[in-house]
Amino acid sequence: RKEVEQDPGPFNVPEGATVAFNCTYSNSASQSFFWYRQDCRKEPKLLMSVYSSGNEDGRFTAQLNRASQYISLLIRDSKLSDSATYLCVVITTSGGSYIPTFGRGTSLIVHP
């Protein structure tokens, strides 16, 4: 079982829709969590960190559920420009180092 799992999608939604992605992780010692956005043939870019209490940045809301070991990303009022792949990242400590593990990504297509 992969340490970090995401539904690859694609999620195909109309403009203005609300869409949510989940990402599950297997290591309960994981400490930090992030969502990245990756456009086709480009590098991943940090979208937002995920805090224990949940956090919001404009139309984007991220949440962490430590008990069930998943993080989520909610996008409200989807725009065409939100079409991309969304990657979750989990940071786990190992021997004093902090090891990032990426999920395989969830593809979002927003159509007119």
Added chain:
Amino acid sequence: NAGVTQTPKFQVLKTGQSMTLQCAQDMNHNSMYWYRQDPGMGLRLIYYSASEGTTDKGEVPNGYNVSRLNKREFSLRLESAAPSQTSVYFCASSDRQTYEQYFGPGTRLTVT
């Protein structure tokens, strides 16, 4: 600010050839990473360097070596390229406090 830079952007190698991928960051980050990204596989960690002078294996280190030349630079070497190493390679750096990673634009490597 250039952020994270990588050279070259594209490379074609024949099986058995060697090459070094270069990465540099100007954000004074302690940690640096090398990933490969293959279709459907997401980003997989090859090697990382938690600080200048240290390097550690990630998920897929076989066939690669790294050098953390100084705080700014982290290079990835393929000693004897194989077709299975055809991939897109991303370098990233992160702050030790936040663990937020910033990526270079990637190197698209084809091994024939």
